Amino acid sequence: MSYPVFAVTVDLVVLTVREGRLHVLLVRRGCEPFLGRWALPGGFVRADEDLAAAARRELAEETGLDGPGGHLEQLASYGAPERDPRGRVVTVAYLALLPDLPVPTAGTDAAEAEWRPVGRLDLAFDHDRILADGLERARSKLEYTPLAAAFCPPAFTIAALRQVYEAVWGESLDPRNFHRKVTSTPGFVSPTGGTTEGEPGRPARLYRRGDATLLNPPLLRRKALDDRSE
Amino acid sequence: MSYPVFAVTVDLVVLTVREGRLHVLLVRRGCEPFLGRWALPGGFVRADEDLAAAARRELAEETGLDGPGGHLEQLASYGAPERDPRGRVVTVAYLALLPDLPVPTAGTDAAEAEWRPVGRLDLAFDHDRILADGLERARSKLEYTPLAAAFCPPAFTIAALRQVYEAVWGESLDPRNFHRKVTSTPGFVSPTGGTTEGEPGRPARLYRRGDATLLNPPLLRRKALDDRSE
DNA sequence: TTCGTTATCGTCATGATGACGAGAAAAGGA
DNA sequence: TCCTTTTCTCGTCATCATGACGATAACGAA
Numbered sequence: 001m002s003y004p005v006f007a008v009t010v011d012l013v014v015l016t017v018r019e020g021r022l023h024v025l026l027v028r029r030g031c032e033p034f035l036g037r038w039a040l041p042g043g044f045v046r047a048d049e050d051l052a053a054a055a056r057r058e059l060a061e062e063t064g065l066d067g068p069g070g071h072l073e074q075l076a077s078y079g080a081p082e083r084d085p086r087g088r089v090v091t092v093a094y095l096a097l098l099p100d101l102p103v104p105t106a107g108t109d110a111a112e113a114e115w116r117p118v119g120r121l122d123l124a125f126d127h128d129r130i131l132a133d134g135l136e137r138a139r140s141k142l143e144y145t146p147l148a149a150a151f152c153p154p155a156f157t158i159a160a161l162r163q164v165y166e167a168v169w170g171e172s173l174d175p176r177n178f179h180r181k182v183t184s185t186p187g188f189v190s191p192t193g194g195t196t197e198g199e200p201g202r203p204a205r206l207y208r209r210g211d212a213t214l215l216n217p218p219l220l221r222r223k224a225l226d227d228r229s230e
Numbered sequence: 231m232s233y234p235v236f237a238v239t240v241d242l243v244v245l246t247v248r249e250g251r252l253h254v255l256l257v258r259r260g261c262e263p264f265l266g267r268w269a270l271p272g273g274f275v276r277a278d279e280d281l282a283a284a285a286r287r288e289l290a291e292e293t294g295l296d297g298p299g300g301h302l303e304q305l306a307s308y309g310a311p312e313r314d315p316r317g318r319v320v321t322v323a324y325l326a327l328l329p330d331l332p333v334p335t336a337g338t339d340a341a342e343a344e345w346r347p348v349g350r351l352d353l354a355f356d357h358d359r360i361l362a363d364g365l366e367r368a369r370s371k372l373e374y375t376p377l378a379a380a381f382c383p384p385a386f387t388i389a390a391l392r393q394v395y396e397a398v399w400g401e402s403l404d405p406r407n408f409h410r411k412v413t414s415t416p417g418f419v420s421p422t423g424g425t426t427e428g429e430p431g432r433p434a435r436l437y438r439r440g441d442a443t444l445l446n447p448p449l450l451r452r453k454a455l456d457d458r459s460e
Numbered sequence: 461t462t463c464g465t466t467a468t469c470g471t472c473a474t475g476a477t478g479a480c481g482a483g484a485a486a487a488g489g490a
Numbered sequence: 491t492c493c494t495t496t497t498c499t500c501g502t503c504a505t506c507a508t509g510a511c512g513a514t515a516a517c518g519a520a
Contacts, residue, residue, distance in 0.1 A: 008309065183468095405499095431498065
């Protein structure tokens with residue numbers, strides 16, 4: 001039996017919260033096609049490499065960070081025949097949520113890399129669509145899982161966690177109700193015993209991630225966006 | 231730039247509810263590898279074919295049905311280097327939810343096809359894992375979307391919809407509370423005006439799918455299962 | 461000390477849900 | 491015909507989660 005031949009890439013939607021806004025990691029393409037255009041970081045899967053391993057490798061190459069604390073999961077795959085002018089390329093997109101980090105160092109095949117606030121971008125390939133899907137996944141994940149903590153350093157305050165929700169969802173939340181919800185949901189966060197120091201206002205207790213993987217009941221947005229279908 | 235060469239397949243997790251139990255469509259493999267073993271239906275993506283189009287084509291070939299009423303969505307991709315002895319094959323899995331249909335006719339490359347109750351199966355390749363991911367996705371989707379109606383014919387009773395939930399979740403629901411929830415959630419279902427006839431008991435009103443894409447608030451399972459992580 | 465700021469705790473009304481009672485509307489048998 | 495069985499549909503009530511918001515605690519700065 002004969003069958004068509006494909007190339008397979010991984011592309012990364014790497015999100016973080018900086019200065020109260022949600023940012024995505026972009027690279028300026030250093031080779032054709034779309035030379036000079038902004039795109040999601042990514043690259044070809046190697047001959048003997050698992051998809052998840054390729055995603056982790058690309059993430060380490062682009063951000064210089066592969067340590068724990070963040071989150072990486074498969075997002076979706078994209079394989080329209082015309083999506084890459086070089087030929088038949090299927091890309092497996094991954095979604096990464098990271099705490100705020102120093103400015104990333106450019107990888108080998110990327111001329112530049114930088115954090116950009118999410119919004120109207122005009123990316124190479126079908127990366128606008130991939131980014132949109134990644135954003136919707138991230139917003140939805142925050143409702144049903146404690147993954148917001150993946151945007152935070154190992155120890156964080158409830159207020160910092162709330163600001164993650166506000167940045168990702170783009171809406172403001174009542175600090176008192178949010179505090180009640182987070183601290184009363186078993187396994188969401190657990191106190192470290194420490195507090196903040198030197199900040200304005202009353203010191204805040206520090207927490208780390210709990211061991212829950214699912215929030216029950218979930219923490220729902222006010223306005224549910226359209227479901228992504230197909 | 232050179233890069234490794236892959237084959238790309240689509241595999242389908244096709245689910246339906248028959249006699250109150252959740253069933254998955256399996257085919258017996260008619261060629262190597264895993265000849266004679268049960269597997270998910272699927273096949274190679276053609277040279278000029280989109281991934282979703284390939285999934286729809288395979289679904290039509292295996293079930294003989296491509297009409298509306300069901301639901302098809304991308305599930306996840308699997309690309310471990312050793313997952314197919316023929317070489318580097320990445321598969322994009324799709325999840326299909328269909329109303330109960332006549333026994334499927336075997337496709338060209340499948341010796342047999344049949345509905346099997348979900349449970350301990352021993353499938354070819356990594357299809358046990360793909361099936362498990364598909365089941366968890368389906369269970370979760372029923373919580374947050376009105377997709378349970380995809381398992382039902384165009385007009386259905388509330389009781390039939392409840393039996394879908396009971397089959398997919400494997401737990402029984404209170405008929406009265408379920409009725410209240412479904413009929414009071416805007417856009418979940420809308421009455422057709424008709425009723426059942428000839429059935430035992432009081433005739434039931436018939437409904438069709440509403441126009442909502444998301445249930446807010448959701449209809450949650452009692453026991454949340456583990457989140458699928460990557 | 462006083463004020464501004466932020467964190468944390470409480471209160472109250474409202475809405476969703478689980479448990480369950482009870483009537484409505486059919487088929488079928490005595 | 492009349493009763494029983496079955497299933498659908500509507501209500502009731504206690505409980506829990508949530509939104510709105512008041513009040514107090516604990517810091518730094520003026």
